[in-house]
Amino acid sequence: MIMIMTAIRRYCLGVHALVAFIGNSVSYLMPVLAFVVAFEVFSRYILDSPTIWAYDTSLFIFGYIAALGGAYAQQQRAHINVDILYNKVSARTKSIFNLFSFALAMFFMVIVCKMSIGKFEEALEFNYRRQSEWAPHMHHYWLMMAVASVLLILQLSSDWIDALHQAITGKPLIEKPLENESEEEGIAP
Amino acid sequence: MISIELLTAILFACIIVSFALGAPVGLALGGIAMGIGYMTWGDALFNVIPTTLESTHFSFILLAIPLYIYMGQLLTRSGIGDAMFNASQMLIGRVRGSLAISVIVVCSMIGAMVGIIGAGIMTSGSIALRPMLERGYDKRLALGVIMAGGGLGILIPPSIPMIMFASSTQNSVGRMFIGALIPALITVVLLIAYVVISCKLNPKRAPMDVVPEVQPTPKEKFLTARDGLLSLLLIVAVLGSIIMGIATPTESGAIGVVGAIVLAIFFKRFKPRMVQKAGMQAALLVSVAMWIIVGASVFSNFHLLMGVQNMVAGFTQDLGLPPIMVIMLFQLIMLLLGFIIDEFIIVLMCAPIFTPIAVSLGYDPIWFGILMILNIEIAVQTPPYGFALFYLKGIAPPNITMLDIYKSITPFVLLKLFVLIIVMMFPELVTWLPNQLMDG
Amino acid sequence: NAADYNWRFANLYSRGSAFGAVYEDLAKNIETMSDGRIKVQVLYDGEGVGSSGIFGAVKTGLITMGATFQSLNAGELPAGLVEIGLPGGTSDVGELTTLFQEKGWAPILKEAYGAQGLVWLDPYIQPAVYVITKKPINSIEDFQGLKIRAPGAYGKFLRNLGASPVSLAWSEIYTSLSTGVIDGSIGSNMIDHRDGNHVEVAKYMYPLPLAGAQVLPIIVNKSAWNKLPTDLKAIVKAATTVHAQEQMTKSRLWESEAIADMEAKGLQWSPEPSAADKAAWKAAGAKLWDEYAAADKYSKELIDVLRKEQK
Ligand code: NA
Numbered sequence: 001m002i003m004i005m006t007a008i009r010r011y012c013l014g015v016h017a018l019v020a021f022i023g024n025s026v027s028y029l030m031p032v033l034a035f036v037v038a039f040e041v042f043s044r045y046i047l048d049s050p051t052i053w054a055y056d057t058s059l060f061i062f063g064y065i066a067a068l069g070g071a072y073a074q075q076q077r078a079h080i081n082v083d084i085l086y087n088k089v090s091a092r093t094k095s096i097f098n099l100f101s102f103a104l105a106m107f108f109m110v111i112v113c114k115m116s117i118g119k120f121e122e123a124l125e126f127n128y129r130r131q132s133e134w135a136p137h138m139h140h141y142w143l144m145m146a147v148a149s150v151l152l153i154l155q156l157s158s159d160w161i162d163a164l165h166q167a168i169t170g171k172p173l174i175e176k177p178l179e180n181e182s183e184e185e186g187i188a189p
Numbered sequence: 190m191i192s193i194e195l196l197t198a199i200l201f202a203c204i205i206v207s208f209a210l211g212a213p214v215g216l217a218l219g220g221i222a223m224g225i226g227y228m229t230w231g232d233a234l235f236n237v238i239p240t241t242l243e244s245t246h247f248s249f250i251l252l253a254i255p256l257y258i259y260m261g262q263l264l265t266r267s268g269i270g271d272a273m274f275n276a277s278q279m280l281i282g283r284v285r286g287s288l289a290i291s292v293i294v295v296c297s298m299i300g301a302m303v304g305i306i307g308a309g310i311m312t313s314g315s316i317a318l319r320p321m322l323e324r325g326y327d328k329r330l331a332l333g334v335i336m337a338g339g340g341l342g343i344l345i346p347p348s349i350p351m352i353m354f355a356s357s358t359q360n361s362v363g364r365m366f367i368g369a370l371i372p373a374l375i376t377v378v379l380l381i382a383y384v385v386i387s388c389k390l391n392p393k394r395a396p397m398d399v400v401p402e403v404q405p406t407p408k409e410k411f412l413t414a415r416d417g418l419l420s421l422l423l424i425v426a427v428l429g430s431i432i433m434g435i436a437t438p439t440e441s442g443a444i445g446v447v448g449a450i451v452l453a454i455f456f457k458r459f460k461p462r463m464v465q466k467a468g469m470q471a472a473l474l475v476s477v478a479m480w481i482i483v484g485a486s487v488f489s490n491f492h493l494l495m496g497v498q499n500m501v502a503g504f505t506q507d508l509g510l511p512p513i514m515v516i517m518l519f520q521l522i523m524l525l526l527g528f529i530i531d532e533f534i535i536v537l538m539c540a541p542i543f544t545p546i547a548v549s550l551g552y553d554p555i556w557f558g559i560l561m562i563l564n565i566e567i568a569v570q571t572p573p574y575g576f577a578l579f580y581l582k583g584i585a586p587p588n589i590t591m592l593d594i595y596k597s598i599t600p601f602v603l604l605k606l607f608v609l610i611i612v613m614m615f616p617e618l619v620t621w622l623p624n625q626l627m628d629g
Numbered sequence: 630n631a632a633d634y635n636w637r638f639a640n641l642y643s644r645g646s647a648f649g650a651v652y653e654d655l656a657k658n659i660e661t662m663s664d665g666r667i668k669v670q671v672l673y674d675g676e677g678v679g680s681s682g683i684f685g686a687v688k689t690g691l692i693t694m695g696a697t698f699q700s701l702n703a704g705e706l707p708a709g710l711v712e713i714g715l716p717g718g719t720s721d722v723g724e725l726t727t728l729f730q731e732k733g734w735a736p737i738l739k740e741a742y743g744a745q746g747l748v749w750l751d752p753y754i755q756p757a758v759y760v761i762t763k764k765p766i767n768s769i770e771d772f773q774g775l776k777i778r779a780p781g782a783y784g785k786f787l788r789n790l791g792a793s794p795v796s797l798a799w800s801e802i803y804t805s806l807s808t809g810v811i812d813g814s815i816g817s818n819m820i821d822h823r824d825g826n827h828v829e830v831a832k833y834m835y836p837l838p839l840a841g842a843q844v845l846p847i848i849v850n851k852s853a854w855n856k857l858p859t860d861l862k863a864i865v866k867a868a869t870t871v872h873a874q875e876q877m878t879k880s881r882l883w884e885s886e887a888i889a890d891m892e893a894k895g896l897q898w899s900p901e902p903s904a905a906d907k908a909a910w911k912a913a914g915a916k917l918w919d920e921y922a923a924a925d926k927y928s929k930e931l932i933d934v935l936r937k938e939q940k
Pocket residue numbers: 299300301302303304305341342343344345346347348
């Protein structure tokens with residue numbers, strides 16, 4: 001039993017570390033995105049020669065940030081919820097609510113993952129590209145979507161196990177991990 | 190096959206339950222749509238996901254969201270945003286609620302840069318929420334001001350929903366833009382009036398700045414004024430880049446990012462770590478906003494494929510009501526639609542169904558379009574479900590609950606409802622200015 | 630009395646638009662001609678699938694039937710760009726019909742769409758593509774350096790004339806023309822220019838069309854199609870033929886109405902191009918042939934037919 005618990009705990013910590021790593025890495029895409037769009041403006045207005053690549057590149061980066069950040073947002077509990085009833089109930093009831101919520105979210109993400117893998121294979125088979133003049137490949141986007149979904153599923157599963165543990169024992173499985181910087185800087189009015 | 194009325198009721202019930210349990214909004218909406226969809230349609234419905242993902246992630250219009258959020262984060266983290274408000278405090282600090290008033294003015298300027306709700310609220314929230322909370326403002330007042338001010342993004346030109354309305358009903362965009370100016374001005378004036386009056390009645394809502402023991406030296410005063418002016422210059426530069434034809438409203442967000450970095454260097458507050466931290470926070474917010482949009486779009490696409498638009502169209506035919514009642518009923522329907530769909534789909538769906546009816550009843554289409562915009566502004570910020578609510582929750586510090594946000598918006602929604610009603614009663618508020626400025 | 634087949638038919642126009650009504654007629658026709666055995670629900674732009682998602686949605690069967698615009702799915706089916714009509718191509722309806730029905734384009738396209746699980750029904754013709762500019766184009770050199778919003782094939786064509794194609798979202802064209810981010814924009818046809826209010830912010834239409842006519846297909850999901858008995862297949866085909874006819878007559882009328890509307894709002898035409906300008910225009914189009922033939926095997930087959938024609 002203890003061994004199983006240790007394995008589960010290791011799994012959760014591993015997922016936590018992986019998701020945090022990806023979440024941090026994605027943040028470096030933000031300045032890149034701004035730079036690409038600003039470069040297009042510069043190239044068009046100052047150099048009088050609009051690029052053919054900035055439009056699609058900026059959209060790809062946007063999609064990568066939007067999708068890959070999802071798991072990290074789940075880890076940070078940053079996804080928006082309506083917390084009116086949720087905030088009024090005990091920690092244990094909360095974890096029972098979470099069992100339901102996270103399962104629903106996982107169900108959705110499993111479908112997203114399955115469809116993204118399908119689109120990835122299709123993109124390879126038919127050589128799918130963007131419809132623009134530059135016509136970059138689409139396959140990497142769908143692969144990224146599949147990875148983003150898997151990460152979210154992993155994080156949700158880890159959170160689900162944690163909620164189950166709390167629902168049964170009344171205690172969290174893992175001592176609350178260190179709050180991230182974003183939260184420690186939160187303002188208390 | 191299940192009737193669309195019954196399906197709508199079931200979907201509605203699922204939303205209420207999952208929201209009550211505190212499920213993450215976007216992922217829950219996606220899960221509900223897939224679950225109910227599987228039972229009513231089968232697994233072929235899952236194919237709605239790839240097209241929805243592509244149309245959300247590859248939308249150049251939504252690209253304004255990451256760019257403006259990043260700009261907002263850079264401004265706060267470098268202290269440039271504070272410089273702006275410090276200067277304004279020096280100017281009008283003796284008025285109670287002065288900071289909230291400056292925030293409304295700044296929100297109006299942001300409204301003149303962005304054309305979509307998400308960018309408006311998240312930029313205004315990034316820059317202006319913290320200064321108000323730190324100075325001890327009542328959090329409901331602070332949240333409400335951001336929500337109301339950020340919503341101006343679609344009322345003050347440029348406005349993407351207005352462009353969509355004009356094209357789908359074959360009306361002039363120029364007339365829409367100009368027609369919106371007086372209602373926008375009325376909204377801003379009323380917002381400021383509300384802040385002033387409510388702070389007079391309840392001084393605790395907006396504490397006065399503590400008068401410092403030592404009066405600031407002229408040099409300090411000069412520095413505050415200079416910093417404030419420089420930061421204002423950034424807003425002017427972003428606006429200028431749109432007006433001068435250097436960048437589109439979407440791209441101007443990137444100009445803002447570059448400008449914020451340049452200013453940070455000038456203020457000697459530039460640190461690579463600051464840029465990275467701003468990027469971290471912005472990426473998190475972008476992801477949160479986009480997963481809501483993806484989940485909500487999957488949900489509304491399923492609902493639309495099942496024919497909810499035909500239900501609305503069928504309902505509005507042959508009403509046999511007096512004309513003004515028809516207009517009021519349309520407003521009610523749009524407010525209810527704000528419960529499940531975003532600003533763009535409301536326009537796409539309602540503009541072509543409602544406008545011809547309004548015009549056939551003898552109403553001016555531009556006036557009707559502005560009513561629609563005013564209505565959408567309200568619809569997306571009325572509980573329990575509204576994109577503006579979720580964006581604001583995303584940007585707010587962790588100790589702000591959804592209930593705080595719900596409670597904060599009541600007076601501001603009433604105020605906007607008031608604007609909607611007076612514009613409905615006096616169509617000249619919309620039609621007069623375009624007639625003056627544009628011939629024919 | 631429930632129908633035997635429930636179809637969803639998505640098109641790329643908004644609800645209430647003139648073109649939308651023509652697709653509504655096609656749906657009604659299928660219903661009446663099949664005596665109610667097929668029921669067709671029409672979906673307009675944004676109602677469940679966006680215009681660029683129609684191709685993919687019909688392919689997977691989410692939507693049974695679709696009226697798509699090939700430029701929007703050029704990344705999935707490059708041959709569609711050749712099918713729609715390469716810049717500088719013919720606008721003669723008789724010539725186009727022969728090209729498709731007798732010279733061999735129809736079987737090539739059936740195969741190209743078929744490879745993706747789609748049934749290609751008889752195409753229909755929509756009006757020409759024109760470019761509107763803020764300043765008059767007095768000679769073809771005036772295109773030099775102009776920033777023009779023109780996606781895909783049209784962008785390449787204008788680049789051959791020395792212009793700089795720009796990529797923008799459709800809903801940003803108006804603001805961008807007004808502020809001067811761009812100097813001009815193409816519209817998918819005159820009606821699109823009118824609906825986008827472009828003439829409020831750019832006054833000059835260039836008289837030569839970028840494409841004289843656009844040929845668009847009606848596509849159906851293959852497995853849904855195979856479920857139909859032979860008589861219903863014939864009925865759907867017959868309805869699309871009627872639809873093609875209606876598109877032709879109505880779109881001509883609407884095009885002239887759109888031009889009249891815009892002229893009333895101050896639209897002007899750039900001066901009539903010289904013979905040399907016309908030749909340069911045609912040459913810019915012909916330059917694209919090699920490039921497009923290289924895109925994929927179906928594009929090459931289509932262009933080979935054109936080449937054989939030229940000799
Ligand atoms: Na705006």
